[in-house]
Amino acid sequence: MGNATIALIVYMLVIIFWAVLIKRNMAEGMIVGFIVVALFGGSDAFQLMVTGIHSAFTNEVLFASLAFILMSYLIKESNLLNGVLEIFNALLGRLPGGPAFVNIGLSATMGMLSGSNSANTATSGTFTAQWMVRTGWRKDLAATLIAGNGGLGAGFPPSASMFIMLGFAQVSNLISEGELYLGLFVSGIYQVIYRIFLVIYLIKKQGIRRIEHSEKISLKKVIGLNWKSLCVFLGAIIPILVTVGPIGVFLKKLGMSDAVSSISLLIWIPILMITIILLLGYKTLIKNIHSKEVLVKTLFPQYKNIGGVLLFAFAASTIFSELGLSDELILLFSSLNFGKPIMVLLVGVLVVLVAGPLSSTATLTSIGLISFTALLSVGVSPLPAVVSILVFASTEGASPPASGSIFIASGLTETNPEKTFYPLIKYFVVPIAIIGWFIAMGYLPLAV
Template sequence: MTGVWALLAFVGVIVFWNAVVKRNIGEAMAIGFVAVCGFALVGGVAGGSAWHSIGEAVLDAMQEEVTFAGLAFVFMSYLLTRTPVLDRLIDLLNSGLGRLRGGSVYTATVAGGAFGAIAHVGAAVTAAVGSVTVPWMKRSGVKPELAATVVAGGAGMGVSFPFSATMFILVGGLAAQGVMQPDEIVAPLALAGLWCLGYRIVLVWYLVRRNGIEPMSRADLLPLRQSLRTGWTSLLLFLPILVPLLLTRGPVAEALGTYSGVGEQLKKPVVLSDGTALAAQPYAMPDVISLVTWIPVLMIALVLVLGRRHLPRTAAGWRTTIAGAAPSFGVIGITIVAAFSASNVLADLGLAGQLKQVLTGLDAPAWLMAVAIGVIVVATAVPLTASATMAAIGPVAVVALVGAGIPAPVAAAAVLIFASTEGASPPSGAPIYVASGIARVDPVKTFLPLLRYYCLPILGLGVLIAVGVLPV
């Protein structure tokens, strides 16, 4: 059971270094990987040298397409914060929803979903959306603590939609263990994210009526024609997601694959981590057009075009801009590489087979397993970020759900929904303090509302997704 003990040490080191020592998750992940390497050096790995296994694990992690994609999305998010593109998108949403009773709250929620689907960083979602919508909500008569609660509660949508760094960390570990391929998570997670957004909209409807919130002041509204004239180009931000999806799935992808002859060639047989060999399958369009590679590339290109007037025009300006993004690159990059590397070494330690032995001793129905895994993930996400939670226990949580008979993509989507509660999990969620600072309210006043309206209900949604009540 060396792999299981190595996993426990990996999780323990991450939690201790990040939550107790208060160091960043990049450091925690690196030290956790060193701990896993210690088990490999002492206990050995199956079929080879421990040092060779460690070297190959790091090399494979650095060559993963999801490593590139994760860093590319970090850079794209950073560029977006330096342009008014998303502000114009929020103006558009406000023009359409602000005339409704509680329209400012609906705007905050829908904008959180839109921003989360693009930028994915919880604190960034809260800051970008909250800086505009919190003052509007307060001017509309919304209590400051409720305004902060709504904005912080929307931060998790950065995780509950593709293609966040958290998603890359999870699917990288699963791919390394042969559980599933990265592209398999896209559709289930997108649908799961829509379920979560739908719940938030229903919640807003309830909160608006409970708190007697009225429509926004006319002075705070731009006419729809004006917001469309000045900000219609912000709607193009969804094209870099739609175009690769259309080219890899559906009738367009099928026609393109037939024309190009992609399906006439066979891939090499796949050997899973437990030694199981799968029969060779024909290539498909997702095999030749990678979503996780092309979406961030196209998104960056579009942001460069849409925000060109607000971005540097000299080499010195770009050096300063890239230098500003460097700290985020460092933390996310180390986190992803360390997570993938640790997953590779854990696979060489026989973790998959050992977990299979442990799981066969459990005789719990799928719904009970989903509840137990959900509680564990949510509890872990209290002291840690969603990314750290997925790096520490994400792949194991998915494997446990798969062992209970839940399909791997559905299980992965449910686990990410569980982890998306990080922003609404007091007392350590960073979005809580960002939203409270903008609203100028004591953060403690948001703790119980966040638990009642967001954390526990989202946990319930994840369970319903896992057991198939909410289809994805």
């Protein structure tokens, strides 16, 4: 076992010790882990720290992750998200068990805007929890669905988990941010489709019937009143069309291949979305963020943790690369002689188990790189390897007993959290892990 591999093991133990036993801030754990890894460079430790920090600060993924946090904050404070809810309500709310479908739609939407499982559960659950209970859903089952659907926060791009994986030099050298963005989006669609069929099954099993509304507003009228909310998604649609869609193909035929290739989705999607939000919701934003004090109290705490985690995770990744970790791990896993199906299964089980007590970001910071290398060693292509690992880690929101999403959903539905543990494992943890296995095996394509 080489020096870099030992450094990785110690790094994993430090992070798990810091998060589970000491229960301190994860950003602090990243700093400690970063220093410990650098010490394995011996006399070059200080130079490795400098190289790692410089690499992290010049990594566009760090900028993108912080920009998406700002975008998520602004869309909430602008109340544009309420318009999306009204549209989902008009479209799906009158179906039998309709609020559960609305919760899926809202969770997927929030997943494309924020990336946090717990925040996703809190936001979507606030709108739909009591609505589900009033329309016939058992409280424990409503909490199960809300917590399970919260996993779409990490299941769709952007997410902190995605940024963690892109921050590893060993990953970013093999796939682009655009490829991962689109691949993770496709995997998110698979998860949404599964959740829709799950809700249909539970509706029939529970005998939930349609609830008639006294006041019916047409979908056309609702869209007419809330169309501005949908414009936010142009910030994602336009860069995708220009880079990989038909417009991009047309521009390349005109000899603009270099210009198109230089467009980074992770840079331009948040920039355009923030611009659109500011244009459409500036009056509400001025009202809700009426002073510097409000901005500091509401926005800055979101940067305190995730910024530190990402910065020092990326810096540590660079040090691992300098120590030659990839070559050591490839040799190690090649000697294990596991078949591809078994190795994918073992990686999936490892990620799911670690994601139980840890967050998805902490999980991938500690074992993301070793999981990626393990999958590559048995012939999994880089993109399905990363996406499958992210799918495995997205079970964090549904993994009892430590998931914050479980307690948020249980509080919103006023039910006992323990009643959701087994249903969450049966309906979400195992099936979503199976989806990740199918993606890694190539049975679920990621082409768009």
